[in-house]
Amino acid sequence: MTPERDATAARCGICAMIERIAAGAFPDAIAELPRSWLILGDAQFYRGYCVILAKRHAREMHTLSRGEAHELLDELIAVAKAIERVTKPLKLNYECLGNQEPHVHWHVFPRYADDRMRLEPVWTRPMDERKRSLPESDRLKLIAAIQAEIRTLMPAARLI
Numbered sequence: 265m266t267p268e269r270d271a272t273a274a275r276c277g278i279c280a281m282i283e284r285i286a287a288g289a290f291p292d293a294i295a296e297l298p299r300s301w302l303i304l305g306d307a308q309f310y311r312g313y314c315v316i317l318a319k320r321h322a323r324e325m326h327t328l329s330r331g332e333a334h335e336l337l338d339e340l341i342a343v344a345k346a347i348e349r350v351t352k353p354l355k356l357n358y359e360c361l362g363n364q365e366p367h368v369h370w371h372v373f374p375r376y377a378d379d380r381m382r383l384e385p386v387w388t389r390p391m392d393e394r395k396r397s398l399p400e401s402d403r404l405k406l407i408a409a410i411q412a413e414i415r416t417l418m419p420a421a422r423l424i
């Protein structure tokens with residue numbers, strides 16, 4: 265890694281978050297996969313919303329090696345399947361943006377039939393509506409249910 269890339273990673277909010285997850289200091293951590301970390305997202309208006317963080321600091325999918333990128337996509341697909349099995353949504357939304365944090369990460373949002381804004385992108389919902397925590401017992405139940413599916417779909421995963 266070049267010194268320039270080290271400096272970028274050092275300022276990266278997602279790299280900092282990964283350090284907390286790896287240290288066991290992140291309550292919404294779900295699993296460690298070979299190429300990524302899986303966490304429950306902070307916008308539980310979309311119950312079951314998760315984020316997959318690439319383990320390695322990379323700005324774009326195409327800057328990962330082909331093998332790394334494909335393995336990451338396999339993990340994304342497994343996670344999406346797990347979320348779908350647990351939440352039974354009308355539709356899943358996948359987003360890989362990185363405008364605010366340029367470190368490859370994927371948002372997976374379940375969308376539900378009773379959402380009056382279901383035809384819109386998730387981000388059009390005001391932040392104070394979408395950024396919602398679940399009651400603690402529900403949060404733990406949801407994480408456990410996603411972990412159970414991940415265990416089946418990705419035996420290489422380490423549940424957290």
Ligand SMILES: [Zn+2]
Pocket residue numbers: 272273276277278279280320321322366367
């Ligand atoms: Zn990073």
